[in-house]
Amino acid sequence: MGHASSGKNYLNEHSGLWSWLTTLDHKRIGIMYFVTVMFFFLVGGIMALLLRAELFAVNTTANVGQVLANGDVYNQVLTYHGAIMVFMVIVPGIPAILGNFFLPLQIGAKDVAFPRLNLASWYCLMAGAILAFATFFTSKIDTGWTFYTPYSIRTGSSVVMMVVAVFIMGMSSILTGLNFIVTVHKLRCPGMSMYRIPLFVWALYSTAIIQVLATPILAITLLLLAMERVFGIGIFDPKLGGDPVLFQHFFWFYSHPAVYIMILPAMGVISELLTTYSKKTIFGYTAIAYSSLGIAAVSFFVWGHHMFVSGQSEVAGILFSFITMLVGVPTAIKMFNWLATLYKGSIEFTAPMLYALGFLFLFAIGGVTGIMLAVVPVDVHFHDTYFVVAHFHYVMVGGTLMAIMGGFYHWFPKMFGKMYNQTSAIWSWVFIFIGFNVTFFPQFILGAKGMPRRYFNYVVEFEQLNRISTVGSWLIAIGFIIALITMVRGVLSGAQAPMNPWGSKTLEWTTSSPPPHDNFIHEPVVTAGPYEYK
Amino acid sequence: MTLWMLMNQAMAGTSFMPEQGTDIAKQVDNLYGFLLVVSFISCAILIGGMIYFAVKYKRKSQNDKTAYITHDTRLEILWSVIPLVIFLFVFAWGWIIYHDMRTMPKDALEIHVTGKQWAWAAEYKNGVRSVDVVVPVNKDVKIILTSEDVIHSFFVPSFRIKQDAVPGRYTALWFRAEKLGEFHVFCAEFCGTSHSAMMTRLRVVSQEDFDKWLTEESEVGSLPLAQRGAKIFQTRACASCHNVDNPAVKIGPSLYQKWGHEEEMDDGKKVNVDENYVRESILEPQAKIVKGYPRPSPMPAFQGQLSESELTALIEYIKGLK
Known part of the structure; x- marks a missing residue:
């Protein structure tokens, strides 16, 4: 013991690439996820910029208005953008990076319950990612990230390789989820009752339940798709008597809960940020914790709202619309509790707090447009238009990505033991926040006007709004470049971080920055809740 | 500010939505x-x-005191x-x-519409096949959808309706158009290479014009090729830009006595006016542009808009312009 006094911490305890690749330390695995997921984010982001560049102008000829070679290239780019961002960035993003690093710290544990499984989950993600990128060199896939049949059965691209890649990445997600559930149940330190765990842990716990229950469905679905392509088993292919819509049911049975895999951890991060930077206890701890579980439970029964015009029965449409309305309630509860948390607080406008406030702003818009989409006849018009694209970007990017960025800036001093330049971090927020709205708000209007999604070219009346949207994407890119520079400079030459730079009350801030290998020098004993700002 | 504008527009009832072609569209907009x-x-x-x-x-x-409020059940x-x-x-x-x-x-006019990569084809009871969907105004119309290959989705923004066309089964939608005019039909379900070009026109015409159109179309099939081509040339409004009986330039080049001759393109290359050149110029007008004409050409692309037999008829017609 006595790491802190001897200057040893998890970063310098061992050195060399091999020590990282074979580490069982949850913190180091969190950092490995951080580096790799950010790399995937860069690739997916470049794809997004290409898509927006293509849509800057109507293609009147092969020379005017066209950036990508042809419609096929555009379809490939949109597929990789979607698949990378969903399966390799947003799904693993918060749980695997911040969750890995901070879940054990926040409950006063030395590590997760199964450190080897934890490392294995990183290798699964890597194996899946390598296979996914390998399709670049075999035959680039063009199905969209949803792999809808029968298109995915007919297309000549490497669908089998890609779905096997996603299958393996799903394994990574299951292992992480399993690990978190057991860790939360078995490794809490003395005094850390379930009602004293931070809300970030509650959110990760709810997410983990979905990961473990829903991901196997995706795995089976993708396996069936692969078998359909290879052996022609005739389950989805109408030519063989199969039902292509059945695939959509299977796919969304996973992928709707997966939406909550993506957003619940973000909601957890927001609870941590709002309490810390308003120096105030959370308003409605129990309501927020149970609304996470509520969302997790109901999320399994709303998949049909992706399929209102697919040919599913009208009765199913009405039922799914009704249940979807119910998901709105716990979400509203969270929003109002966060708002109430700000009341009579002492609000400090740090970069992480701005990201949290930005989250509330964007998620409010993402939320209300979600309700619009849940109303069946309105969705009939909006379905598969840019309105949907705008909506899920407001939720996934405006929500999850804002939370990821806020979380990074919040926990950066703990992860790296260094401070970053606050002013430049705030500038990154300004560009990302404004750029985001400039990019995606016009897309609501485009969708309302009837522009379908996944369009390589469009009719001329949509041009103006597409231009604005594309300019916005450049602002977002500038914001992320500033963020990258801020973090790299922080790691390389930031000032030494104190143990608790923000005056936060959760356990991870009671150990040194960066923490020692075993997290705490003495096992902590907890006597109060996580947000005791008195 | 944006939100305020949005609300004002909402009050106006149409807020960013396309024009309202049906009563259902009005209800949805409300x-x-x-x-x-x-x-x-x-x-x-x-x-x-x-x-x-x-x-x-x-x-x-840093020493601000904050309130300690844990919850409020009410x-x-x-x-x-x-x-x-x-x-x-x-x-x-x-x-x-x-x-x-x-x-x-009940008693709706039924039209079968089939999607295939990457065009729509409408079929009427009397056997008429058409790329445009032509319907009479103020009459219930039921569209029965299916697909020949992958899933497509029949989307008419101005009518606020959309339904997937699924291979191996029939789906349906209905509408009662209240406005004369032309409306976009988009494919809303991703279907590959030319997904975004898979659009057609929904033409709402008077009952009288509809009956006339239907009769004429049904007779077209038995006409000689060149005569069919002449009809298509008129209905597609080709004649508004191309002269056929004299060499004068209208908006586009005249087609009079062009067949079999060489034309110089704006990149200096010479092209022989034959079946393949005319075909390409109809489907992708931007591919080659005759010297002296603007680039991009104002001519709409007819890719996915014309059936093979319609194209053949047009080419036969142009061949005969001597």
Whole structure:
């Protein structure tokens, strides 16, 4: 013991690439996820910029208005953008990076319950990612990230390789989820009752339940798709008597809960940020914790709202619309509790707090447009238009990505033991926040006007709004470049971080920055809740 | 500011939506307008409240004292029940409209529409096949959809209707067009290379014009090729830009006595006017442009708009312009 006094911490305890690749330390695995997921984010982001560049102008000829070679290239780019961002960035993003690093710290544990499984989950993600990128060199896939049949059965691209890649990445997600559930149940330190765990842990716990229950469905679905392509088993292919819509049911049975895999951890991060930077206890701890579980439970029964015009029965449409309305309630509860948390607080406008406030702003818009989409006849018009694209970007990017960025800036001093330049971090927020709205708000209007999604070219009346949207994407890119520079400079030459730079009350801030290998020098004993700002 | 504009527009009832071609479109827009107003108010409370608190309770010093408020059950119930009531209200309203939208009227004019990569084909009871969907105004029309290959989706923004065309089964939708005119039909379900080019026109015409069109179209099939081509040349409005009986330039080049001759393109290359050149110029007008004409050409692309037999007829017609 006595790491802190001897200057040893998890970063310098061992050195060399091999020590990282074979580490069982949850913190180091969190950092490995951080580096790799950010790399995937860069690739997916470049794809997004290409898509927006293509849509800057109507293609009147092969020379005017066209950036990508042809419609096929555009379809490939949109597929990789979607698949990378969903399966390799947003799904693993918060749980695997911040969750890995901070879940054990926040409950006063030395590590997760199964450190080897934890490392294995990183290798699964890597194996899946390598296979996914390998399709670049075999035959680039063009199905969209949803792999809808029968298109995915007919297309000549490497669908089998890609779905096997996603299958393996799903394994990574299951292992992480399993690990978190057991860790939360078995490794809490003395005094850390379930009602004293931070809300970030509650959110990760709810997410983990979905990961473990829903991901196997995706795995089976993708396996069936692969078998359909290879052996022609005739389950989805109408030519063989199969039902292509059945695939959509299977796919969304996973992928709707997966939406909550993506957003619940973000909601957890927001609870941590709002309490810390308003120096105030959370308003409605129990309501927020149970609304996470509520969302997790109901999320399994709303998949049909992706399929209102697919040919599913009208009765199913009405039922799914009704249940979807119910998901709105716990979400509203969270929003109002966060708002109430700000009341009579002492609000400090740090970069992480701005990201949290930005989250509330964007998620409010993402939320209300979600309700619009849940109303069946309105969705009939909006379905598969840019309105949907705008909506899920407001939720996934405006929500999850804002939370990821806020979380990074919040926990950066703990992860790296260094401070970053606050002013430049705030500038990154300004560009990302404004750029985001400039990019995606016009897309609501485009969708309302009837522009379908996944369009390589469009009719001329949509041009103006597409231009604005594309300019916005450049602002977002500038914001992320500033963020990258801020973090790299922080790691390389930031000032030494104190143990608790923000005056936060959760356990991870009671150990040194960066923490020692075993997290705490003495096992902590907890006597109060996580947000005791008195 | 943007939100304020949005609300104003919502009040106007049409807020960013395309024109209303049917009664259902008006009903959908009313509900959508209500949703916009409620959404605006919710966002004003959430975002406005957030900004108000953030400014009012901005940190003044590191030793600020904050209130210790853990929860308030009455508030929790309030902000659970009020949203729930609103959600159930819009759900019920949506149900009512959806019921109308999905109850197929009896005695509707039935048109079969088939999607294939990457064009729509409409078939009428009397055997007429058409790329455009032509319907009479103020009459119930039922579109019965299917697909030859992958899933497509028949989307008419101005009618607020959309339905997937699924291979191996039939789906349907109905509408009663109240306005004469031409409306976009898009494919809304991703279907590959030319997904975004898979569009056609929905033409709403008077009952009289509709009957006339249907009769004429049914006779077209038995006409000689060149005569069919002449008809298509008229209905597709080719004649508004291309002369056929003299060499004078209208907007585009004259087609009179062009067949079999060489034409110089704007890149200096010479092209022989033959079947393949004419075909390409109809389907992709931007591919080659005759010297002296603007690039991009104002001519619309007919890729996916014409069937093979229509193309053949057009080419035979142009061949005969001597």
